[in-house]
Amino acid sequence: MKFSLAWLCDHLEGKSSAAEMAQRLTAVGVNVELQETSGDDVVWDVDVTTNRPDAMNHRGLAREAAAAGCGTLKPLAVSVPEGATPVGELARLTVEDEAGCPRYCTRVVRGVKVGPSPAWLATRLERCGIRPINNIVDATNHVLLDVGHPLHAFDLPLLAGSEIRVRRARAGEGLTTLDGVSRTLTPEDLVIADGKRAVAIAGVMGGANTEIGPATRDVLIESAYFAPISVRRTAKRHGVSTEASQRFERGADRAMARTAVDLAAELILRLAGGEVLAGVLDSAPVLPAPRAIEFSLRRLSAFAGCEIPREFVAKVLAALDLAPQVAGDTVTCTVPSHRVDLELPEDLYEEVLRHFGYDNVPSVLPAFAVKPGKRLGTWPLTERARNALVAAGAAEALTYSFSSEELEGATAASALGERGGVVRVENPLSGRLAVLRRSLLAGLVEAAGGNLRRGAERVLLGEVGRVFFARGTEIVEEERLALTLAGTAGPWDVARAADFLDLKGVVEVVLAELGVEAAAWRPSTARLLASGEGAEVLVGDRVVAIAGRLSEPTAEAFDLPAPLWVAEVDLGAVAAERAPSFQLLPRFPAVTADLTVRHGLSLSYAELLGTIRVAASEWLETVSPVVRYRGEGVGAEEVKTTLRLVYRHPERSLTQEEVNAAHFALMDTLARKLAVSFQ
Incomplete structure (x- = not known):
């Protein structure tokens, strides 16, 4: 903001050099950033913080300079010679919205002669960055820069009924402002109106229909205090910012409204002649008690x-x-x-x-007692979840908690994502950040797609974070873990396209790390997942995870270049603390035996594994899948599953004969209990 040093000194008793004053003002937090000479004056560019509207004028800055030791602030003198005619005979004032306009003052000067401003006034305004217009308008701008209170001048005969009404705009009401723009007003806009129409947007800009022109003879001067929030919202709604709106938004001085209108009337009388009518129309002459x-x-x-x-x-x-x-x-x-x-x-x-x-305050370390900090209650759970991601070989991602309604709705279409309504952001920065996520997949799928489009051959991303649901009047948060898998799987020399079993293996590693042992898998009908290629994971009767290939409509919404496998785990449902257990390192060798089981598609892997666990010898240590085959030599409704069984005795080495006997006994039991055959 630009200031004239000569103008500033008009408010001060005592002399200080420009350099000294600039240094002292900067020292107290009013930064003088640039000084330049303009004729016989020095113009400053001062950085005034937004919370100091009182310093956005020459008198306010002079007050700061006086407090910093650069002289004494002069009293503000104003004397307005008045005529005999009362102002109430030529003008009327009604404030209908006192909340939006707590105070409105007006004076009338009649018989003025509009013309160019004298050189001293035009020069002052130009040095402060304001273009001179005519002596009436320039007088109001001079008062603005002098004491910081915005004013406006109306051509009185152009006001219908010589009346000022401060009210809310009517729906669809129009006004062409001084910048030549035709604006459609809303009932939220506070306006200055006459007996028929709006003539100004309160605190923002006047209207062209009452503009001061060469033919103007009678002038009505407005000096008001408008509510900062009202002005801010109106200015933002119409996309306009003016010298007046910037000051009203930050908070003008209610008490200065009367003084400012007197200063303007006095200056207009000097510049344009005429007569100031007796008295002031003031909607609230009694000020609130100072705090x-x-x-x-x-x-x-x-x-x-x-x-x-x-x-x-x-x-x-x-x-x-x-x-x-x-x-x-x-x-x-x-x-x-x-x-x-x-x-x-x-x-x-x-x-x-x-x-x-x-700089005069000594640097002293504060004295305080240091106590061990406490971790958030969810920290053990989320830490275990992140360790599970590492164990599964995933790279951890961090994505936004916000998403667009379209993408969020697509990724929340599952048993986990439909547990509540969507939480909308009241004032989003963009449409892509309009809602809070109900699924971590909203951001994770987008991140995976970005990696695939940049040529990544294998993508395995994971994230641990919170999702948000609207349930009634409450917003509920849940901890989640999500995974995305795409590209190749298997060793580099036998690489193949990732499939459901690869995803299932990763999910099982994660669940095992989280302490989930008795989990069952069943087909899912979630719209998020492709038909026939999705599953839900249950612990008891509760769905704790979903997994499968992303459906085609959802993949198209994210513009994915390749199939993507996704999974999400409800950490709150698997949050039970797992007591650590220990066992001795094995002292004796293990014996491995493979078992190929031919069975119908209706027999799930979980049921097969459970039966083996119950029927097997106590020496059976682990069971893991090796190959699942469907194709030539196998019926259309059948599959061959090859399992690798590891036997070990804790106290001695097993013989091959003992292992064979246990293995064949297991096969006999499976053949009796299940519809299976062996190869």
């Missing part, structure tokens, strides 16, 4: 880490117009209306410390 903030000097010193002299505290706060009252250890400040940023004792601590100088 008081109380704080402790001892607490201030503790906050700073060093002793802050009470005399210094009182001097700084008085220079900032905070009227400090010191009683023992307690300081009570009365906050002026222009300091909208001061609400807490800590805000006053900052005011004192920035003038004390942060």
